[in-house]
Amino acid sequence: MSEMQDYKSSLGDTSSRKFETFSYLPEMDAERIRKQVEYIISKGWNPAIEHTEPQNAFSHYWYMWKLPMFGETDVDRILAEAEACHKAHPNNHVRLVGFDNYAQSKGAEMVVFRGKAV
Template structure:
């Protein structure tokens, strides 16, 4: 068995990967919904962050509004993901699920990719 190599270089912003899901093909709307449903089902708090592609690896990401503490409406969460993307069309937008028990990020995935500069 061989392990696939993903060439990722600082000199090539388009090659950079951001977490486990970034090595997979881009998620469909239905797949994103299933991830949001999973976070809600497990009682985690959803949050949305965004940043310019050129700063994705070197800076903190901007928080889109406040974390959505206790939000269980999947459609409302997806609407906020879409609103963040519409307001910041060139930015990466990621969905975060905060685990209440470990008080850390339990899930983190980029759902919209910005255009690298």
């Protein structure tokens, strides 16, 4: 059996922190992020954009970027909102959320832009 890899992460080093499952994989490029948005839409989930400062990323509260995009099915529009949030808050982490109306919970959640540690 191969040895498990230790992911070096610490509270003191904000750039080393992991967020959700995708943080343990190689960083997603634009095409992979697009595929995740397509998946969220295919499930009928409502996309939303959230952001926070890197030092507050482990808080349960992230700032909502506008209201959730209820019923939005245009991938480009969703990606444009994520980009607009990143441009407005370049030092913050920005994450994409897919809200599942049926389960009344998040169906997906991933950081799509990492902010700069201060």
